[in-house]
Amino acid sequence: MELIANSNQVIPTEQVITSVSEGNFIEANTEQVALNHLQKKCIIPVFSKDNESTISHYQFISKAKEVVQGLFPDLLVKEPNIRVSHVVKGRIPSAIGKPAKELLEHEKTIYYERCAFLIDIPEIKQIVNGNELSLSVGGVRAYNQENLYSKKSMEKFKVFIGFKNQVCTNLCIATDGFSNEIRIASINELSDKMSNLFSGYNKEKHLGNMERMNMFQLSESQFAHFIGKLRMYQYLDKPTQNKVFPLTLNDSQVNKVVKDYFECPNFGRNSEGSINLWNLYNLCTEANKSSYIDSNFERNVNAYELINNLGNSLQNSTPNWLLT
Template sequence: MELIANNNTEHMVLDHSEVVTNTSLNFIEANTEKVTLEHLKNKCTIPVFAKDNETTISHYQFINETLDIVHAQFPQTNLKAPDIRVSHVVKGRIPSAIGKPAKELMEHEKTIYYERCAFVIELPQFKQIINGNELALCIGGVRAYNQENLYSRKSLEKFKMFVGYQNKVCTNLCISTDGFTNEIRIGSILDLNQNIQNLLSTYDKDAHLNKMEAMANYALTEEQFGHLVGKARMFQHLSKSEQQGKFPLQLNDSQINNVVKEYYNCPNFKRSENGNINMWNLYNLFTEANKSSYIDSNFERNVNTYQYVNHLVESLKSDSASYYII
């Protein structure tokens, strides 16, 4: 894989004033750090497709174009600056530093770009109160170079987009099935516009809000919660034939353990005094645990938790059998 040369090399150094270190309220944790849009624009190199040296669409282009599209779609909305998280930094050096020992490199001789990037743009005018929590409408996306074959010739590039809500109590993302597209394939940044418009047109925010509001009407007892936790951990080890017909939960063991821990300790979404936990609180425990997922799988798992909790709600509502509920 090759990189496009950036002649503005003195601006490639990571300025720590552009990295926000507060991790108490991030929409994703994992191994990510928060950066600014200007940092991505001015201080990061851009990977290219190795066989033909054609440029990829950069993280900056992706986010900036999305901002322009959202501005056009919601002209009366005062958008907040995008919340950007990056991970898996790829380090390099400028040509004049070839052969120089790493420990002797000066800051202006170092280059970087990030393999993975996720962002959220909040539309503060579109807020709702659901089950006592303030939710804000958001639009966001993911770009992960590890999902591209950069050693080949230029091809359609993969992006992920969502429109949904963010719980302002805990910054948990609430993404529904129709508000997420897992595989936008585009050849240039100009192709992004139509894909975002298609996503916005298919997203039913009223249905999304109604389903989230209904979650608080159903609850699990402590015994049912314990059964669910055990079954969720067992599901991962079932054979493929045994998994058929059972709703998959994509959280891993450590994330399920975190759900159990917060069932007892979370100040906002823990169990009630009698041990019961309503499905809204359980949903938020799941989305909180999902913050430890890497950028390239985070949105998919977020959607999965939404589908999973709604599966549980339907089982309780109709008193029908479920693998997870006794």
């Protein structure tokens, strides 16, 4: 897929966004807010040593939306679905000492430490293993990953391009469609960074790898062995961990995978207890929805790499610590 920005293209009024991207792509400790809320209701943190402003969540999402519209000028692009967490509350100076229950709205200040968004391009879609996937773009800003006690420096953002499974709103993110650390000094630099990421994303390879997952199955005993190894991983010594595939799902998420293996109507086990890798992948990405915003996307990518690692071992009959 070739993705080239066209900043001179005029977007007809009827093609401009008409609805919000749907679904809870992240669930843990988050709430949904509108872009207008971030613009008008939230203060902007600064770097304390020089009082220089950070790039706000509103600026980040607005610029990303502008970039996506420029890359896909002839397609419907939905409004961002925005999830926030870890609210930081304050009050204006004149409200010092006032009981919290007596605070007026204009006396309160807030901003969100962590923010994630998703923008759907629903006209680019593909059926994979019986599920409809639509192309999506998203990003994360987490102030807890910045040193706000220093002088202004390059600021960190995370951006991805991939697919969303319409059956369950699970995100499907490949390694080449995700940047864990985009560093920019000004919001205008984001366009080039996002365009470079999108142009390097191989949509056909991503879809092909997901199609392939349906070809391989784990028996009930193999699945049980796999779950046991997931639980063992965190207790391995570092030299041993370094020799096996890195795993990022936590214990509660592994519990969710097991629960859904038995109960999920869409991606659960077959009648004889086996499960194909496509269904296992979706159990992992569903469980990942409980990850906090600042670790969600990288864990999603890890799930994709994990399932492909299992598929490679099954296809080539090579040993795999998770299965042996």
